[in-house]
Amino acid sequence: MRSMSPPLAPSPIELQRKNDEPALKPRVQRIVQVCKMLTYFVLVGLGARILQEILQEVSSTTYLAEFSRVSGMAANIIDVNKNADDLLITLFALIITFVLSVPVAWVHSLTKTSAPDPSLTQTLVVLSVIVAGVMLLLEDNLARAFSLVGVVAAVRYRNNLIDPKDAAYVFLSLALGMACGLQAYHVGLLLCFFACAILLVLWVFHAGAPTVGEGQLVELLKGNEKKGKRTPAEAMAWLTADARERVEAELELQSRYIMLAAQHQSKGGKRPNCVVTVKTTGSPDAINEHLDDHRGKWELLDSRGDENGVTTLDYLGRLGKKHTPPAKLLERLRSCDPGVTHVEFRSLRKMVPEKANPDLPEGDLSSPAEPGTSPADVRSTH
C-alpha cells in the first residue's frame, strides 16, 4: 500500500509568481506612475547637469579643439545667464497659457450637448501650451517659420470634428497659445474671458436651437427618410417622456396593422393598404352597410368594447391612390349613426413588413406585440 506523500514545497517559480501577482489598485498604480515620472524628470535634470560638466570639460580641452561645433555647442550651453533668462520667460508663458486654456476646456465640457469627449477637452489645454512653445521658438525668425510649415505639412494631425462648435474651441485654444507665445498676455487674457463669456451666454440661452414638437419630429423623420437617413432613435431623444410613449405606441400600432395587412393578402391578390377605425356607442350595422357599399372591400378586423359601452371597430381595406384618403366615406361614417364618436383613417400605402410573421393570429389586435414586430421591423418604401 502506498503511503501518502507530504505536499510538495512550492517551487521557486510558484513562489515568484505569488510574489509578482499585481495586487495594486488602479489609484495606487496611478500614484506609482506619477512617482516614476517625477523620478524620471529628476534623472533628466541630473543628466543635464552631468552633460553640462562634460561639455565644459570638452570646451576647455585642447586636443578636442578641432571639433569646433562641439566646442561651440558646449560654450552655448554653458552660457548660464542666457539660458536662465530663456527658461524664466518660457516658464512664465507656458504657465499663463495653461491658466488661460483651463477655462476654455471647462466651458467646452460644460456646454457639450452630445456625448462628452475627454480627449478633445484635454487637447484644448495641451494644444494651447504647445502652440505657445512653438511661438516662443519661432520668435521673429522667418526661416524657422518656413521650417515649421514644412514640418507641420508632413504630420497628419487633422481630425474630423463632429460638432462644428468644437472647431471654434480648437481655434480659440490656438489663438491663446499664439498670444501667450508672443508674450501678448493681455490679449490672451481678454480673448479667453470674452470668448468664454460669449460661449456661456449662447449655451445658457440655447441660441439657434429650434422649438421641438411632435409635428417637427414627423417632418424630421420624413426628411431623414428621403435622404436615406433613418434616425428615429435620434429624433425620439428630443421628446419628453410622455410624448415618446405616445409616439412609440403609435408606431407599434402602425406596425401591427402593417403585419396584419400582409397576412390578409389573398394569394395572387392585392394587399390591403388602409385601415378605418370607428368608435361607436350604438350598433355597428349602419357602419357595416356603408362599408359594404363602398368600393374599398372592407373587412372587419377586430371589434372590442370598453367599460363605457364604446365599441371600437377596425376595418381593413384597399383603396386606389386617387381615393386616398376617402373623405366622403369618412364623412358618411361620422353621420350614419348618432352613436359614432370617432372615425380615423390610417394609410398603409407602400408600407411592407421586413418579414411577415406567420405566427401572428389573424385579426387579433388585442394580443400583445410579438417580439419580432417592433416598429423597427417595419420598412417603408418611400
Added chain:
Amino acid sequence: MKLIERIVQRPERNVGRGDFATRLLATFVLGALVVTVMPQANVEFPMIKISLLAATEVGLITLMLGLFLDTKTHYAGLQMFLGSLAMFWLARRQLPWAAAAVGVAIIAVGIINLVTRRSRFNQVFNLSSIREVIESTP
C-alpha cells in the same frame, strides 16, 4: 557561452528583459574605466573625467530606460551610475588606485550577482525581470 546558456536556461535567475545584456555592458564599461583610471595608463585627468562622466550619463539613461520602457535595466543603470560617480570622486581627489579598487569591487559584486543569485536590488524594489518567463511557464 556555456555560462550564458546556463543562466538563460535557469529562469529563476533574474536576468531577463535586457537585464543580462545591460549588466554585461556595465561590467565591460566599468572594466574599461578601471583600466583608464589606473596611473599606468597615462591618461590625462580631463579625459578621465569625460570618460567617467560619460559612463555616468550612460548609467542614467539605462536607469531611465528601466523606468519607462518596461525593461529591467535598473541594476545595470545604478551599477554604472554609482560606480562611475564614485570613481570620478576618488580620481578627482588624486586617488587613482582607490578609484580602480572601487571599480573592481563593483564589477566583482556585479559578476557575483549575475552568476550566483538574483539581484538584491531588484528584490528590494519587488522588480522581476523574468515575469514573462514565469507567466508563460505552465
